[in-house]
Amino acid sequence: MTSVIVAWQRNSRPTGDNSAYPARTPKAKLVDMSTAQQTSPSATGSVPTLAISVRDLRQSYGTFEAVRGISFDVAPGELFALLGTNGAGKTTTIETLEGFRRPSAGTVRVFGVDPYGQPPELRERVDAVLQHSGLFEELTVAETIDLSRDLAADPRDRADVLELVSLTDKADVAIRQLSGGQKRRLDLALALVSRPEVLFLDEPTTGMDPEARHATWKIVSDLVSEGVAVLLTTHYLEEAERLADRLAIMHHGEIRVEGRLDDVLTGWGDRIGFRLPERVRAEDLPDLPGADRDVDVHNGEPWVTYTVTGEDTAGRAHRALATLLAWAGERAVLLERLQVRGASLEDVFLDVAGGGVADLARD
């Protein structure tokens, strides 16, 4: 029996303008930059409401332009995720915001201040979890936390921090004896010690087991709820889906898509997928109205995906599915693992990154 998994997701609704890429993401507005919002003053008129503001940032290494005119804002109490393939320019962007690089062009501001060189106004307000651990391997966990506490202005208690990252029982263990995931948790703990108002998380859960990853998500989420502005880069799309209030996908130094998750997913169509039946050749598959067909191999199995985009995506997906089922019924073809779903962040990511449509079988 054909199993039909109908997983209508967030974007099974009519979309707006779908004329062309990136207009497949109608919420990713193609607004003239002169109208873009700058750091807006608060009610008092003096304190900037934005924690992070990036305007037309460009970064070049010699003749190579790693970041090509990106703009985004992050408010206090908001988590903004920067996604992208390796070399997309995410880390360069974060390093610029951390104050390690002067922009080749454009402006970056943290609480309204140019962060280049880590000026005194920002030292006590910003912290980061770096891409991999920056720790003295011969110190113990407790000694490392104590060192960070002694260097910070208003540190959290050591016991609180250790409990938060579940390393209390490792307090007297040398860092070189910790696992990779435990070191990442300690990295996070060190960033928490200083009670930052802006936190840069550069792939913070890499190397963590699922339990630690979920615990980290809870910690980060709580921080954001407390008013911390977080800029996250990650390769785990699930992490961005769970945590991000807004996100951007970078590719080749540009932001290709930006907005709230729902808005980002809107306009990327619905997917009908199934395993290609053994006795059916790919060229014999039907053309479905308003749907693009793609046949790919996943886990050694031929996989068929129809992507339905454009106006009235949901209605057209219904009609395409009906046509497909009718075709299969007429030929007594069993459509194994038949799925219908909305676009996922992975679909959008892979499309933006030029990797094609994500395989439905991964869901």
Next chain:
Amino acid sequence: MVAPTTPSPRSQTAAPRPPRRPVGLVRQMLRLTRTEFVLFYRYRMALYVAVLPVVFLLPSFNAGDEELLPGVSAGAFSLASTFAMIAMTVGVIHVSNVYAARREQLVLKRFRVSGVRPAALFGATTLSVFGVVFAQSLIVVALLALQYDVLPADPVLLLISIVLSTVIMSLFGAVITRFARNAESAQMISMIPFMLLLAVSGFFVPLDAMPDGLQHALGLLPMVPAVDIARSAYFGHDFFGGVEGAGELGFVDLWIAAGPSLLVLVAWTAIMAYLVRFMPWDPRQGK
């Protein structure tokens, strides 16, 4: 171009935090110095760094008891040069290796993003290097006292020369990491200035054997003034113009004679303090 969307914070009620009193530079520096000493011991670097300068003591023991000047034997004269050599060894080799490794492991970057000032990091490293250099200098003084029955004529001037040498060489060790991709390459790269400075220090090749122009030029590098001040401060003689005819000087005259060499060391300190600003903190910024 995708225009930025409007932020959508999940917590609108978070009150602005009151400004925090920043941690003082000296406090950060001293705290990091403490950690440097702990690491120095735990990484067993202490043994390596303690043993390496012994190399410079060996020629001194072979120099013999021949008197270069009344009260100044060749062995003692040679041994008194090692104060600057120790500072150079520990500063250039140890600091360059440590900084390149820490940069590679993102330790330096981690400190910087946590609000630790560069001056605190460099200051802590220099203080810890000075601690090691000072301890080894005490051993040299003990050897001179026991073997040659001679104590420093002007300990303050001697200490100042050791301090300035240590600061210059420690910062120089950090500066040359700009040209090192990682700790391994730092080990090799640091040997180039180390050997060059050693060759032109007057320790192995007497400056008297060199042409006048070259002697003057080498006097503008940090090693020759550092060695000259140490020798002069230790024996109370004017060795700034060479050994031959170096007369005994009083306290004030010794400082006056040491003035130009001190100025050279202060100038090198300023140059290194300036150059170290360009040290990359991030491995991606390394060469």
